[in-house]
Structure formats: structure tokens, C-alpha cells
Amino acid sequence: MHSLASPDVSRKHADANRASGARVVASVRSANSDEASKGISDSDDAAATDRMSDGALRVAIALSGGLDSSVLLDATARVVGASRCIALHVHHGLSPHADAWLDHAREAARAADVAFDARRVTVARDDDAGIEGAARDARYRALFEMCEGADVPVMFLGHHADDQAETFLLQAVRGAGLRGLASMPAIAQIDSKPKSPAVRIVRPLLDLPRSILIEYAHSRGLQWIDDESNDDVRYVRNALRHEVIPPLARRFPSFREGLARSARHAADAQALLDEYAAMDMQSLKVQMEGDAPPALSLSEWRLLDIASPLRAANVLRYWIRAYGMRAMSVARFDSLVGRLRSAASDRPLSCSHEGRLLRHYRDVLTWETARRHAGRDDSELDEVLNESLNESFGDESDSHFDHAADRHNDRSSDPALVQSSRRQRDRAGDPALDWRLDWTGQPVWHLPPWHGTLVFVPTDVTDPERVPAARLRDRVLRAVQRSGGERMRVGAGRPSRSLKNLFQEAGLPSWRxxxxxxxxxxxxxxxxxxxxxxxxAVLDSKTNLQTDARTGSEAGTQAGTQAGTQAGTQAGTQAGTQAGTQAGTQAGTQAQTEWLRLEWREDALIA
Incomplete structure (x- = not known):
């Protein structure tokens, strides 16, 4: 129950709601005006230009049904016009409420008189990217496909200042460089498919805190849904939102604005680095036929590397991104740089990243899409090309340009020693990465060096991936780098295999x-x-079952003996003992064993 407020308090609330509403509408109006002008300037089609100048540019709104997207839908329909909007919803099927959310989104669009489209996607719970990452990728693919189908060039997303602050903090604690610290851009151009029209992503609410959106929603009488998973602190972003942000906000009330400024500074600095990289690229680029992405001259890159290792590293990362690939981890990038510096001009240089192969022939460096060889699957091809470049471990989401100076200092000290240490590091895991946990029932184990979390999920005896909780309490859990030579058996009746062979059999590419x-x-x-x-796991399960059965049996025997003795007959004692033993064994086996399933979830930076 809400208590009645005094007229003065009600008036203050009304004024605050009006002010919030004005800020939301102004943000959307500004974004729409910018997009209309960009659409006109970017269009080569005269008819399309006329339509845009007449205010006919259509806008898609990604509508989950939550607070953020509900506010964005209402404000965009008011500013742009309902007839120019289309609401897009993605049904993941991950929540038992997913059908209800779809119905809510459809009804919200109908109430706003806005066109509506929805897409159902299937998310693999065992995806290598983690369930959050897999859901995010599936959502954006579906949104882009719906934009293309509706011929809509602009899509509005509801991320706000709180989301931006969370992203910045997550990137900072992961040791991200400038590109990561820049967090979410207010505007981004996304080429969803080759030869398909690009979709411009716009976040009109990025400068507004969530509190403003709540006030706007109340003033407009909006209804929204709450995703129950947002309260699950086993997910890193949720833990940050519920356990870190509140005390930070109490101590530094304007922290969102401060972090947003830092993100803009990082974005500006990265943009400057990209400008320098584009200029350097012109001197390194080798002209190729057709519209292929640029190839580089290895000899010219080496000359730049001698003059300025920082610029050489910068242009190399810029070149990798030009192919649409994510940045390499620091260790993998260091290894690549070392190979480029030492590669013989008369020998091929091959390594893989993000499904592409780096080729070196007659001084020309190119990235080619990996293709299937006859009689050999992609994982085997990937392994052959990486025989001399063992997998390294680290962050794949950020360029880490800031570490280049440290690498330059290392090179200037003792090249022979540095090259030796690099080869050793490439062959084996980092021994310093040995994280330990005395497990006492914690639901999650955050492992920042690998940018993910190990989740201990309760399960039952029917789960083939179960492990008894008692064994986890008996010994210390450790998380280490793969150093080579480790073996395991992944299925009943299957032989023990090396992790390298198992990764190949599972078809996991090197970057996974x-x-x-x-x-x-x-x-x-x-x-x-x-x-x-x-x-x-199987050995420990049997040991645990035997222990629990023995415990239950002993308890049942004692209870049965006591009951039989009290009855005063030898038959009663014997019958009680047998019945108690059987019941106790069954109860001990079923009730006393706590089963867990281990799941790995990669950190999700953008919800």
C-alpha cells in the first residue's frame, strides 16, 4: 500500500516527473534528428533521400518489455511518430515466463499503435561463449534480420547511464585498454551480413540514469516486466549491480557522470589511435585485386616496428579489426608479433584467429577464411596450422594497447633472454595463474584471469554431469592454465585422451x-x-555413495536394533535390524548425497 502524500509532496513529484519526461523526450528527439540528417547525407538513392528529408525515416525499437525498452518505445513513438516505428522482440525461451513476455511486448506495441515483429531463437545452454553470451549473440542476429526484413536502417536500444557505468567498471577490473574502457558507443554502424545494408545502432538514453526512466514510466502510466534473472548475483553484471554499485553511489553520487566522461575520453583517445593507424596503413598496404580487405607488407611493417613498436602494434591491431575480427589476447598477440619479427622471408607463416588464417607469401600478409580440406575437418586444419603457435590464454575482448610500452622495454634489455622466455611461455601455461578455493558451498567461483565464472548448479542423480558435493569439500579446488600433457576421460567406456585431442574431437577452435x-x-x-x-568424477561418486550408504546403514541398524530390543524378542531385534538397515541404506543413499553440476559462464559485458 502506498500512503497518501501531502499536496506539496505530490506537486514536487509531479514536477520531477515532468522534468524527467522532458529529458527523455529531448534525448530521443536529439537522436532522431541526428539520425535523420545522417540518413540523408549517407544515402546515394535520390528517392530515399527525399523520403528521409520528408521525415519518413523508419526506426526500429528493440523491445524486451523491461523498463528501459518500454520507456524508449513510448518516447520514440511520441517523437518520431508511431507510423514510422516498429517494435522488435526476441523470444529466447530461456525463462518460463518467455511466452508471457512476448505477449506483453506485443500488447505494449499495440497500445502505442506501433508495428510489431518477433523472432524465436534457440540458445544452446552449453555454448562455448556461455549462456549469456550465446543469448546476446542470438538476440542481435535476430534483431538485425528483422531490421533487414522490414527495411529499417536505424535501431534504437534502451541502454542507459547505469548500464554504461556497469560496463566501464567491468572492463576496468578486467584490465581493459582504451577500446574496452570506451564501453558502449552512443552510435555504432553494424554490418550484420556481407553485402547487406548496414544497420545504425543508436542508444538515445545513454546519458540518462535509470531513476529518470522510472520517473518517466510512472508519469506515463507505463507497465513493464522484470526479468527474474536480473537478481541472480551468480552473474557478474548482476553482482556488480546489486553488491558494488549501491555503496559506490552512496559515497560518490555523481559516479555515473564521472565514469561516462572517462569512457568518452577513452573513446576519443582510441579514435586518435585509429587515425594514426589508418595513416600508417597506407604505407604498409599492398594493393590487391577486387574489394578484398587490405594486405600488408611484412618488410614495411618490420621497418615501422624498428622505428616505433607502439605504432607497429597499433596498426597491426587496427588491421585485424579491419577484417571484422575481435582483438587477440595479450599473450596471443605477443606471440604473433614475435613470429612476424622472426619469420624467414622464404618460409610460410600460418596461424589462425576467429576462423581466419594468417598467410605469408612473398612478403605479403593476408587473412583468409578457413576452408575445409577434403578428408579433414576444420578443427584438424586449425590444429595443423597452429603446430608452432600453441594456444595462449587471456582476454579476447580488448586490444590492450597500453601494454606495448612494457613489451618495448623488455626487448631493449636482453633480446635472447626475452625470446627464450616468450618461447617458454608459448609452450606452457603461466605458473602464476593457480587460483585455489576451499569449497564450502559457494554458488559461484569468479575467475577474472579467464574472464568467466564457475557455477555450482544443484542437480540430481539422473544428471550424467553430476559430481558429489562432499568430494569438493574434501580437497582444494584449483584453476590453472593448460600447460600441456593433461589428460582426462569424458565418457563411460572411452579411453583417456589429452586435452589437445579432446578439443580437436569437440571441434573447438583455438580461440575457444x-x-x-x-x-x-x-x-x-x-x-x-x-x-x-x-x-x-565417477570414482568420487562411488566413494561418496558407499560412504553415504554405510552411514545410512549404520544409523538404520542402530535404530532397528533399539526398536527390536524394546519389543523384547529376538525375532523383533532381527526384523528391526534388517528393516532398519534396508531403509537406512536407501535413505542414506538418496537423501544424504548432494549432487552438483559444474558450468562455465563467460562474463557478459552488455546485457
Missing amino acids: RDVPVILLGDAVLYVPGLGLNRDV
């Missing part, structure tokens, strides 16, 4: 193998993407 190896004591227990080691 940057995961921790979870040890129980000194034995491999679990590897993300491969699952449990049966040699450890």
Missing part, C-alpha cells in the same frame, strides 16, 4: 580454448567445453 583447467587436488576434474573427467 582459452579456458581454465579445474583441478580437484592435483587431478583434472573439469574443463569448460569438455566437461567432467570421468576418472575423477
